[in-house]
Amino acid sequence: MSRLLGSVRARATLGATLVVAVALVAAGTAVLLSLRSNLLGEAGTQAERSAREVATELAVGTPYAELSLDVDDRPVQVVDEDGGLVAASEDLERISGTGVDAVKPQPSPTGDGVGDDDGDSDDDSDDDDSGESLAPGGIGERTTVSDGSATIDGDTEDYRFAAVPVQNRAGDDLTVYAGAPLSAEHGAVNTALTVMLIGFPLLLAVVGWVTWLVTGRALRPVAGIRREMAAITASEDLARRVPVPDTHDEVARLASTTNRTLAALESSVERQRRFVADASHELRSPIASLRTQLEVAAAHPELLDLDGAVEDTVRLQRLAADLLLLARLDAGERPADARVDLAALAREEAGGRSGVSVRAEDGVAGEVTVAGSRGQLGRVLANLLDNAQRHARSAVEVSVRRDGDTAVVAVADDGEGVPAADRERIFERFVRLDAARSRDDGGAGLGLAIARDVAVRHGGTLTVHEAPAGGALFELRLPGA
Incomplete structure (x- = not known):
């Protein structure tokens, strides 16, 4: 397992599948909650509509026995202010969630089912539980919603009940409870959940399979590169190259x-x-x-x-x-971080050499200081002077100057100079342009190579140009201290 997860392809597939799984679970949960909320809201609206229809009949003085309570086989209760059941659906066998468990109405004391209408009802009426003050024949604006269950003609279902307050013409404060079935809500939610439980794993399998194929195709060139690198390592043939795909990625x-x-x-x-x-x-x-x-x-x-x-x-x-x-x-040895006066170093290296003069440019009466190794920089100047004396006809001139923040040392001779085509090749190791010259006279061909390497290690450059006198002009440029 750990070896499989060590594959970029496997990790990419697993990661993509997990991300999609989280997104699907979040989206599915939101859909189910939204669907359930909408269906519950619709059931509540239907229950309220049924309750208000019965409340309207009560408000206009319809007797309890003539109320339309059995429409659509929905549970309906009419409860007085004392909690007594005065009317209910005919086939109602059991009910919960309305606060009144009775399913059979109590007989009316007057026998007419409409209460007492003696003209004193306005004085005896009380506020209903909703807090609204109703006049005779008034219907409350506020509706209370609750969930419960009911058994009608042997069938038990879950319902959403709406409670609507009403006062009949006799001044009796009543509450009408009407229910709307939640079977549609349960069925829709269960159907959606079943579809998700079946569809989500299939979708995740498709996502994982497609991701596996796509990443495999994307990483196929990497496998080719790895194989070629392994072959290069085994054969030690550095002339081989890895294949470059045409994907530009x-x-x-x-x-x-x-x-x-x-x-x-x-x-x-x-x-x-x-x-x-x-x-x-x-x-x-x-x-x-x-x-x-x-x-x-x-x-x-x-x-x-x-x-x-x-x-x-x-x-x-x-x-x-x-x-x-x-x-x-x-090996990358870093030079020492000492302060070196190039003018003094040039005079020191030129001392005792015949035909070598040191000249400071105008304005360079003091030090021209750089940071680095005095020994290695002295070796650079010594090698340049050795090379210049070897090729000069009569004189070698060393000049030291400043060029902004750069220190410049120039070594010029009056020899034949260096051809333009060879001005980079002479800095290669063991290169001698004069093949006829003996090793004793010309050295091993390492002096200029060493000089340039030291200059580069000090953050500078060493180049060769044509001198004013026609010979070679070697210019060493180093960052000032």
């Missing part, structure tokens, strides 16, 4: 995003593979050279090239440091 956007993620992952993995391969290749050369020199020295100590061995060791150490720094940058 959230699932299609999910598939597109997944494919972009796979493309980025493939590019990253391929970049790491190239990095490992290039690093292995770059490390192999100084290690092989150093091993050869040590083996020769072991066999012939007099042939030991100590300077070459030291040079290979230093080169190997620098390459290892570069690889370690790149690994830390790839």
Whole structure:
């Protein structure tokens, strides 16, 4: 069960069915209550109409024995002010709900059934229970409604009774009780309830079935994406892509995003593979050279090239440091949050280098401060200066300036420059544009890659343009502290 409910399709179907079930129960309850209220109101109206017809006969002086009490076989009682039954339906056998259980009228003391009409009735009349003051021949406006039951000619039913006060011409205060059957109300409510009890489960089954089909169709592309992702995981083939449905909905956007993620992952993995391969290749050369020199020295100590061995060791150490720094940058290492004066750092890195000059733009007599790692930013400037000196004919110029809230360091040389087509490629790892240059002269091709990665980690950029003197102009832009 828990596994089934773990399915989005099952949860959606169950949720939709529950919502519809609650709505149906609420709507069915409202319909039943409204139907019952309307039918009870209609029964009350019919009972009041019957009671007023009898009250009208009493008001005009009709004797009790001549009252129309057996119309439509409905229970009717006429009760005097003392609660005595003076008239009732002929076949009435039992009654409840009117407050008077008697079903047989009491004999009239005068025998005429209309009471005493001696002219003193106005003085002897009392107010009826409804609180209305009635004159002889008057009928009360207010009607009291109650529910009960009655047995007429052996048939027992539930009734709604209406009580209407009236005063006959003799001045007697009377109350007429007339009932209307509730069988129609009971039948209609029971029929509606039966229809609901049968129809609602069928409707819920249809809703659940349709929801199951619709969600299954909607989630079918998701199943395809899952299968393809499982296949990619099993095969480790990042060149594969998940199918993108033609629905242009959230699932299609999910598939597109997944494919972009796979493309980025493939590019990253391929970049790491190239990095490992290039690093292995770059490390192999100084290690092989150093091993050869040590083996020769072991066999012939007099042939030991100590300077070459030291040079290979230093080169190997620098390459290892570069690889370690790149690994830390790839791991997302956050730079230190120290304040670094770029102008002072540029002068420090340029010190002792021949042909390198540092110039501060107008208005930058003081500090040009940024937040970051002094060591890593110094490494950026050192790599840029190494690259510029390697390609310059005679001079390298470093300029430091502010550009709004941005600190800018520019390193320009008077060499041949960088072709426009290669101005992004030179920042890739292990890239050397001059393939004929030896590794000893040109390095491993990691300096500019490290410089750009450090700049990006500090929230800045590193780009290359054409220098005014025709060479390369590397521009480092960092947010000011």
